[in-house]
Amino acid sequence: MSELNIERDHASLAEDFNKDEKRVNWHDKTLWFIREKRDKAAWQIPEWEQLREHASHIKNHVLANLYDYLLEFERKAKENGVIIHWAETPEEHNAIVQSILKKYHVNKIVKSKSMLTEECHLNKFLEQHGIEVVDTDLGERIVQLANEPPSHIVLPCIHWKKEEIGVLFHKHLRTPEGNADPQFLTHAARVHLREHFLTSKVAITGVNFAVAETGEFVVCTNEGNADLGAHLADVHIACMGIEKIIPKRKDLAVFLRLLARSATGQPITTYSSHFRKPRVGQEMHIVLLDNGRSKRLASDDFRNALKCIRCGACFNTCPVYRRSGGHSYHTAIAGPIGSILAPAWDIKKNSDLPFASTLCGSCSNVCPVKIDIHNQLYKWRQEIVRNGYVSTKKKVSMNFMELILSNPLLFTLSGWIGRKILTYLPFIVNNNFNPWYKQREMPIPPKESFRSWYQKNKQH
Amino acid sequence: MKIGLFIPCYVDQFYPQVAIATLQLLEKLRLNVHFPLAQTCCGQPMANSGFESLTSGCNLNFINSFEEYDYVVSPSGSCVLHIKDHLHFKGREQESENIKNKIFELTEFLTDVLKIENLSASFPYRVGLHQSCHGQRGLHLSQMSELVAPSFSKTEHLLKKVKGLELVALDRKDECCGFGGTFCVAEEAVSVKMGKDRVADHLIHNAEYITGNDMSCLMHLEGILKRQKSNVQVIHIAEILIAG
Ligand code: SF4
Numbered sequence: 001m002s003e004l005n006i007e008r009d010h011a012s013l014a015e016d017f018n019k020d021e022k023r024v025n026w027h028d029k030t031l032w033f034i035r036e037k038r039d040k041a042a043w044q045i046p047e048w049e050q051l052r053e054h055a056s057h058i059k060n061h062v063l064a065n066l067y068d069y070l071l072e073f074e075r076k077a078k079e080n081g082v083i084i085h086w087a088e089t090p091e092e093h094n095a096i097v098q099s100i101l102k103k104y105h106v107n108k109i110v111k112s113k114s115m116l117t118e119e120c121h122l123n124k125f126l127e128q129h130g131i132e133v134v135d136t137d138l139g140e141r142i143v144q145l146a147n148e149p150p151s152h153i154v155l156p157c158i159h160w161k162k163e164e165i166g167v168l169f170h171k172h173l174r175t176p177e178g179n180a181d182p183q184f185l186t187h188a189a190r191v192h193l194r195e196h197f198l199t200s201k202v203a204i205t206g207v208n209f210a211v212a213e214t215g216e217f218v219v220c221t222n223e224g225n226a227d228l229g230a231h232l233a234d235v236h237i238a239c240m241g242i243e244k245i246i247p248k249r250k251d252l253a254v255f256l257r258l259l260a261r262s263a264t265g266q267p268i269t270t271y272s273s274h275f276r277k278p279r280v281g282q283e284m285h286i287v288l289l290d291n292g293r294s295k296r297l298a299s300d301d302f303r304n305a306l307k308c309i310r311c312g313a314c315f316n317t318c319p320v321y322r323r324s325g326g327h328s329y330h331t332a333i334a335g336p337i338g339s340i341l342a343p344a345w346d347i348k349k350n351s352d353l354p355f356a357s358t359l360c361g362s363c364s365n366v367c368p369v370k371i372d373i374h375n376q377l378y379k380w381r382q383e384i385v386r387n388g389y390v391s392t393k394k395k396v397s398m399n400f401m402e403l404i405l406s407n408p409l410l411f412t413l414s415g416w417i418g419r420k421i422l423t424y425l426p427f428i429v430n431n432n433f434n435p436w437y438k439q440r441e442m443p444i445p446p447k448e449s450f451r452s453w454y455q456k457n458k459q460h
Numbered sequence: 461m462k463i464g465l466f467i468p469c470y471v472d473q474f475y476p477q478v479a480i481a482t483l484q485l486l487e488k489l490r491l492n493v494h495f496p497l498a499q500t501c502c503g504q505p506m507a508n509s510g511f512e513s514l515t516s517g518c519n520l521n522f523i524n525s526f527e528e529y530d531y532v533v534s535p536s537g538s539c540v541l542h543i544k545d546h547l548h549f550k551g552r553e554q555e556s557e558n559i560k561n562k563i564f565e566l567t568e569f570l571t572d573v574l575k576i577e578n579l580s581a582s583f584p585y586r587v588g589l590h591q592s593c594h595g596q597r598g599l600h601l602s603q604m605s606e607l608v609a610p611s612f613s614k615t616e617h618l619l620k621k622v623k624g625l626e627l628v629a630l631d632r633k634d635e636c637c638g639f640g641g642t643f644c645v646a647e648e649a650v651s652v653k654m655g656k657d658r659v660a661d662h663l664i665h666n667a668e669y670i671t672g673n674d675m676s677c678l679m680h681l682e683g684i685l686k687r688q689k690s691n692v693q694v695i696h697i698a699e700i701l702i703a704g
Binding site for chain 1: 467471472473474475476477479480483497507508510511512513593597598604605607608609632634636638639640642644645646647648651652653654657679680682683686687
């Protein structure tokens with residue numbers, strides 16, 4: 001898998017994405033279509049807003065009692081014969097997975113979709129250790145063949161057109177040149193993946209929900225690839241973040257209703273597979289990862305980002321994401337939720353992401369667990385500035401601005417100067433170094449400000 | 461009833477006609493309106509850039525300028541939202557709270573406080589409404605398309621009272637225009653693309669004017685319209701409500 005681009009910031013990567021305007025239009029429309037499907041599905045449920053509220057409550061309750069629920073889950077899972085591992089960091093997580101694979105002397109595994117393994121860069125790690133990873137989710141397989149990270153947490157290859165997938169499959173799966181029929185390509189992928197399913201001793205899956213009450217976990221897919229992988233393999237490794245816990249099985253009645261509707265507008269995913277105990281002769285492992293989650297749990301401002309159920313609705317609605325593409329976020333989880341998760345992992349590398357938003361607030365409104373995403377974006381901005389991850393140029397201009405804006409006399413004068421400059425020296429401002437002017441005209445400065453009009457006409 | 465008129469800094473400097481329209485509209489309704497001259501800015505440009513720590517001077521100045529009024533009214537959803545969400549000053553907590561409770565965006569003041577039923581305005585044009593995000597999702601000036609909830613729009617309610625005005629339906633009712641404060645220059649490419657798409661939605665529905673509650677969004681859309689040499693104009697809602 002190629003390295004994520006961490007050298008360039010969101011603005012400049014998004015600028016590249018915008019060089020092909022037609023493609024941006026297509027990307028925007030594709031995702032907006034999914035947002036509209038989500039709206040239709042939500043409107044089918046008159047109590048939709050209560051359902052969101054309820055889900056949010058359950059998640060808040062879990063976060064407030066996470067320690068106890070995790071222990072309960074571990075106890076139940078162990079009783080079911082599952083082997084539990086705890087990992088504090090992605091490195092530990094990857095090492096645990098590797099040690100299991102070593103025991104079985106495998107050099108290939110199948111993996112269904114798991115954003116957590118993306119977070120840990122597990123594929124790259126295993127490949128460096130001589131183990132081939134075959135992603136079995138169709139979208140994931142496509143980006144994997146293209147040597148790219150996913151651009152969306154639910155729709156990993158949403159930035160690929162079907163014709164391009166045809167070319168990619170022609171190269172890797174030897175499908176006939178020029179065939180871009182989705183049904184045909186899906187069938188080809190199925191044949192190709194079946195081969196891997198049948199020959200893989202170990203399957204890795206993600207976890208959507210882990211039920212403390214029973215020790216079982218639920219994996220939601222549309223392709224059934226998690227089931228096929230796990231049922232055919234001798235060893236099933238499930239990787240999850242510690243926040244995936246829900247208290248009781250009945251809580252699934254809330255979350256399963258919300259998840260697929262929010263994600264794609266489907267009433268439910270085709271498969272909601274429950275895994276509780278290994279079948280006879282099989283080994284089942286669960287790796288629970290912290291990676292900064294317990295630290296975030298202590299933060300009043302940022303805790304509730306842990307409620308996320310990774311539905312991707314905030315991506316589809318985000319007007320910035322739709323027009324900048326997932327890769328411009330240079331992090332495993334893109335979009336609005338990625339922009340509030342990533343700074344906690346590495347504030348320096350990701351200090352641009354909370355600024356990749358207009359704070360329009362649409363994300364918070366679609367979020368099925370009511371995370372106040374746009375408020376957290378605002379708070380991360382303050383955090384980033386407080387920690388000094390901001391350019392000196394910006395700092396100087398902000399100090400200058402505060403000096404003027406907190407001082408009525410200076411404000412009056414500087415406004416006057418600003419308008420004079422615009423009137424008399426348009427070439428200073430109206431050039432391509434001014435990002436406003438590049439594609440927009442400047443406002444025409446009026447003869448006088450309101451303030452001075454008011455003083456002349458209204459003040460008695 | 462004494463009303464303090466709060467005019468956002470960029471409106472004061474670049475769009476005085478919007479401030480004048482707001483003042484005249486309120487005066488036409490026989491209200492006692494003052495523009496406190498010491499006011500500058502709500503501090504939003506700094507706060508949204510991560511420099512909320514630098515806004516205490518603005519906050520104090522805001523409190524001093526407006527504490528004496530019964531209501532504070534402003535033709536900007538965005539600035540009003542900022543004050544409601546973030547106004548504070550150590551030692552002046554009570555005054556801050558008071559202001560947060562008595563500050564209103566213009567259309568919200570007209571519908572919720574004054575409960576205006578009749579407007580003698582006329583504006584015989586096809587008008588598209590760009591409902592700014594802060595006014596809508598922040599101040600709830602209209603229902604948000606994301607929610608499964610009954611629809612309403614305070615802004616449309618007023619526009620429908622204007623004689624001759626034909627409100628055009630948009631494909632995306634409440635899509636953000638991409639202005640976003642410093643976002644408009646820091647993320648120039650995406651900001652402009654969002655603006656172009658917002659403009660296009662109005663153009664395909666043959667709008668002659670684009671109106672809204674926030675001049676900042678309209679300034680951005682105007683910049684794009686003018687670059688495209690379009691005849692479509694932007695106009696603040698205050699200017700429509702006083703027209704005719
Ligand atoms: S933040 Fe909310 S909307 Fe976004 S992926 Fe997570 S659950 Fe879905």
